[in-house]
Amino acid sequence: MQKKITLTSDSHRCSTCMLNSLCLPVGMSTVDIARFEEVVQERIRVPKGDTLFNTGDPAQAIYGIRVGSMKTQLEDATGHIQVTGFLLPGEIVGLDGFLEGKQLSHAIALEDTEVCVARVNEIDRVIAHVPALQHQLRRLTSQEIKRSQQLVMALGVLRSEQRLAAFLVNMSQRLSILGYSSTEFILRMSREEIGSYLGLTLETVSRLFSRFAKENLIRIHQREVQLLDLPALRELAGSDYG
Amino acid sequence: MQKKITLTSDSHRCSTCMLNSLCLPVGMSTVDIARFEEVVQERIRVPKGDTLFNTGDPAQAIYGIRVGSMKTQLEDATGHIQVTGFLLPGEIVGLDGFLEGKQLSHAIALEDTEVCVARVNEIDRVIAHVPALQHQLRRLTSQEIKRSQQLVMALGVLRSEQRLAAFLVNMSQRLSILGYSSTEFILRMSREEIGSYLGLTLETVSRLFSRFAKENLIRIHQREVQLLDLPALRELAGSDYG
DNA sequence: CGATTGATTGACTATGTTCAAGTAGAGTGG
DNA sequence: CCACTCTACTTGAACATAGTCAATCAATCG
Numbered sequence: 001m002q003k004k005i006t007l008t009s010d011s012h013r014c015s016t017c018m019l020n021s022l023c024l025p026v027g028m029s030t031v032d033i034a035r036f037e038e039v040v041q042e043r044i045r046v047p048k049g050d051t052l053f054n055t056g057d058p059a060q061a062i063y064g065i066r067v068g069s070m071k072t073q074l075e076d077a078t079g080h081i082q083v084t085g086f087l088l089p090g091e092i093v094g095l096d097g098f099l100e101g102k103q104l105s106h107a108i109a110l111e112d113t114e115v116c117v118a119r120v121n122e123i124d125r126v127i128a129h130v131p132a133l134q135h136q137l138r139r140l141t142s143q144e145i146k147r148s149q150q151l152v153m154a155l156g157v158l159r160s161e162q163r164l165a166a167f168l169v170n171m172s173q174r175l176s177i178l179g180y181s182s183t184e185f186i187l188r189m190s191r192e193e194i195g196s197y198l199g200l201t202l203e204t205v206s207r208l209f210s211r212f213a214k215e216n217l218i219r220i221h222q223r224e225v226q227l228l229d230l231p232a233l234r235e236l237a238g239s240d241y242g
Numbered sequence: 243m244q245k246k247i248t249l250t251s252d253s254h255r256c257s258t259c260m261l262n263s264l265c266l267p268v269g270m271s272t273v274d275i276a277r278f279e280e281v282v283q284e285r286i287r288v289p290k291g292d293t294l295f296n297t298g299d300p301a302q303a304i305y306g307i308r309v310g311s312m313k314t315q316l317e318d319a320t321g322h323i324q325v326t327g328f329l330l331p332g333e334i335v336g337l338d339g340f341l342e343g344k345q346l347s348h349a350i351a352l353e354d355t356e357v358c359v360a361r362v363n364e365i366d367r368v369i370a371h372v373p374a375l376q377h378q379l380r381r382l383t384s385q386e387i388k389r390s391q392q393l394v395m396a397l398g399v400l401r402s403e404q405r406l407a408a409f410l411v412n413m414s415q416r417l418s419i420l421g422y423s424s425t426e427f428i429l430r431m432s433r434e435e436i437g438s439y440l441g442l443t444l445e446t447v448s449r450l451f452s453r454f455a456k457e458n459l460i461r462i463h464q465r466e467v468q469l470l471d472l473p474a475l476r477e478l479a480g481s482d483y484g
Numbered sequence: 485c486g487a488t489t490g491a492t493t494g495a496c497t498a499t500g501t502t503c504a505a506g507t508a509g510a511g512t513g514g
Numbered sequence: 515c516c517a518c519t520c521t522a523c524t525t526g527a528a529c530a531t532a533g534t535c536a537a538t539c540a541a542t543c544g
Contacts, residue, residue, distance in 0.1 A: 074391055078480050080399040084391060096391070099384035104391060141383065142341035148390040149316055149326060149338070149346060155397035156441040157322040160500065191523065199398040204500055206524055222509075222523075238320050402532065433491065446532055448492055464491075464541075485544100492539070500531080507524070514517085 006044055013037050014116075022090035022177065023064045024118065024140070028132045035130050039122040045114050046070070052093065052107040052115065059097035061119045065089045068113025069188045072096075072105040073196070083197040085147065086110070086189060088174055095144045098137075110188040155199045158238065163198040164208045166237035168218070172227055183230065187223040248286050255279050256358075264332035264419065265306045266360065266382070270374045277372050281364040287356050288312070294335065294349040294357065301339035303361045307331045310355025311430045314338075314347040315438070325439040327389065328352070328431060330416055337386045340379075352430040397441045400480065405440040406450045408479035410460070414469055425472065429465040 014020050014037045015030070025033045043066065046052050052063060052070065070087045084105055087093050097103035098120065127133050154163050176182035187194070191202040191209075198205070212218045217233055219226040227233060256262050256279045257272070267275045285308065288294050294305060294312065312329045326347055329335050339345035340362065369375050396405050418424035429436070433444040433451075440447070454460045459475055461468040469475060 074395050076395060076399070076480055080395075080480075082395045082398040084394060096384075096387050099380045099387070104384075104388060138341045142338075142346075145338050145341070145387060145390065146346060148387065148394060151394050152326060152390060152397060153316050153318060153322075153324045155394060156324040156438070157318070190521095196398070201501060202523080203502080203525085206522095207500090210524070238318055238322075432489095443533055444491080445493085445534080448490095449532090452492070487542100487544085489542080490540085492537105494535105494537085496534085496536105498531100498533070500529105502529075503527090505524105505526085507522100509522085510520085512517105512519080514515100 006042055014040060017066070019064075019066065019090040023116075024062075024092060024136060026136065028130075028136070032130050032132045035126055036133055039118050039126055040064075040116050041119070041122070042117045043114055044117055045112070046109040048109055048111045048113075050109050052109065053097075053103045054106050055103055057097075057103045059094060059101050059103045059120065061117045062092055062094040062098050062123075063107075063115040063117055064092055066114040066116055069110045070107050070113055070115075071110055071189060071193060071197075072107050074105050081196055082199075083189075083193055084151065086171075086193075086197070089178060091174075092140055095141055099141070110193075151197075160198070160200050160204055161208055161211075162236055162238060163200065164194075164205065164212070165217075165233045167194065167198060168225065168227060169230070169233050169237050172230065183227045185225060187225060248284055256282060259308070261306075261308065261332040265358075266304075266334060266378060268378065270372075270378070274372050274374045277368055278375060281360050281368055282306075282358050283361070283364070284359045285356055286359055287354070288351040290351055290353045290355075292351050294351065295339075295345045296348050297345055299339075299345045301336060301343050301345050301362065303359045304334055304336040304340050304365075305349075305357040305359055306334055308356040308358055311352045312349050312355055312357075313352055313431060313435060313439075314349050316347050323438055324441075325431075325435055326393065328413075328435075328439070331420060333416075334382055337383055341383070352435075393439075402440070402442050402446055403450055403453075404478055404480060405442065406436075406447065406454070407459075407475045409436065409440060410467065410469060411472070411475050411479050414472065425469045427467060429467060 014023070014025050015033050017023070020026075020033065025036055028036060044052070044063070046068070053059070055075065065087055067089060069089070070093055071083050072085045072087065072093065073081050073083045075081050093107050093115065094103065096105055101120075123133070123137075154166055158166065171185065171187075172182045175185050191205045195202045195205045209218070209220045213220050217227075217229045217236075219228060256265070256267050257275050259265070262268075262275065267278055270278060286294070286305070288310070295301070297317065307329055309331060311331070312335055313325050314327045314329065314335065315323050315325045317323050335349050335357065336345065338347055343362075365375070365379075396408055400408065413427065413429075414424045417427050433447045436442075437444045437447045451460070451462045455462050459469075459471045461470060
């Protein structure tokens with residue numbers, strides 16, 4: 001589960017990456033991106049099911065997902081697992097540990113995944129010359145806090161059906177930003193993982209999917225979802241959370 | 243609810259404050275504290291029930307609680323409220339908004355409270371000269387993320403009794419750091435606020451308190467609590483979360 | 485001292501969990 | 515290519531937990 005394949009070939013650069021308008025370089029000038037590129041000197045392939053890092057690992061880098069998807073999760077003393085997020089291409093993993101140098105969560109690949117590595121000491125080296133990077137890191141960290149707070153809100157005040165609707169709406173929105181369909185996509189995570197994320201059992205998730213389907217809100221077959229009534233789902237979720 | 247009384251008298255300084263070993267200056271040298279003191283040029287009195295700031299307010303400062311206590315809460319579009327934390331003297335409010343300049347949550351005084359104001363632009367001015375401050379802010383922000391993740395964990399995987407036990411153990415631990423009794427204290431928040439924090443109704447909180455009392459884990463009368471069996475409470479909470 | 489707010493307790497209900505059985509797909513080896 | 519296996523998912527029935535509604539009580543504040 002620790003198998004990571006490091007690719008030091010730097011044939012791919014941020015400046016030519018399709019995701020550069022979504023990933024860490026978002027909003028940076030061409031010059032800044034060129035400077036930032038020096039920071040990203042390697043990529044790592046993480047096969048499906050493998051961990052990129054575990055809680056307590058020294059946080060030497062933050063990772064931008066290039067292809068694939070990951071989950072982050074917490075584990076308590078009694079072994080209970082709480083999934084805290086699902087990460088898509090262009091999104092950054094490892095931000096929660098970055099500030100103090102120790103990873104707070106586990107990061108595990110949901111499918112064969114490739115991440116770009118931005119080492120902390122490299123970041124520190126160029127950050128003085130690239131103010132946009134400083135700004136970017138602040139923004140992303142803030143977003144990370146916001147994301148966590150939204151999850152607290154969902155777990156604290158929403159009923160199960162609302163949580164699942166919020167989850168679907170959120171996935172839809174993020175996938176559409178990536179250029180994928182906002183109404184038809186494949187879930188890369190299991191019912192159990194969705195349940196863990198939403199504080200529900202896998203059975204409840206499964207039942208809710210079936211019920212949504214019966215109510216013509218969605219069509220679902222295994223991990224293929226089709227959102228038939230996005231407005232209704234939004235309404236259910238409470239219009240935030242998405 | 244917006245009444246804030248600003249005290250510009252600087253008769254009280256961090257260097258002579260009893261909380262300086264717990265508050266923002268924690269771990270700073272005498273010299274650094276002296277430099278940092280310049281940042282804190284005012285204090286604000288927030289009467290019980292008043293807000294220090296609301297979601298969306300420009301985050302011009304972070305606030306260290308001098309006396310009293312506060313709660314932070316989120317509110318969604320439908321008016322649902324989720325309490326995200328209870329803050330005690332020496333703890334910092336406003337960190338979640340600090341990174342992006344907009345407050346993410348509301349901060350409301352649970353009792354008559356006084357906070358020290360560290361303005362963001364003042365912080366930016368001295369931060370280059372006080373490396374310990376930079377480090378401190380990172381540490382505190384990281385702690386804020388950790389706190390939020392712990393709440394997610396509690397809401398996601400713990401049963402109601404475990405959540406309440408975790409809450410009591412956590413309060414106990416933080417109060418003992420402040421030099422108060424770890425086994426006898428007064429809750430500054432209502433049953434409803436505890437419920438909102440833990441994702442429960444006020445009735446459930448009340449019933450659980452009664453049950454804990456019947457099981458001789460605690461003694462409780464209104465807001466006065468006495469923890470009779472801290473180890474058992476820890477055990478219930480699952481030994482983390484405290 | 486009455487009024488108001490906060491807390492407790494009870495009865496009933498709903499929501500989601502648990503346990504269990506069964507099904508469908510994906511991958512594997514003969 | 516087909517049977518076999520494993521895993522993920524679905525569905526049902528019984529149960530438990532926590533929520534809702536309502537009445538009562540206690541404490542605090544004008």
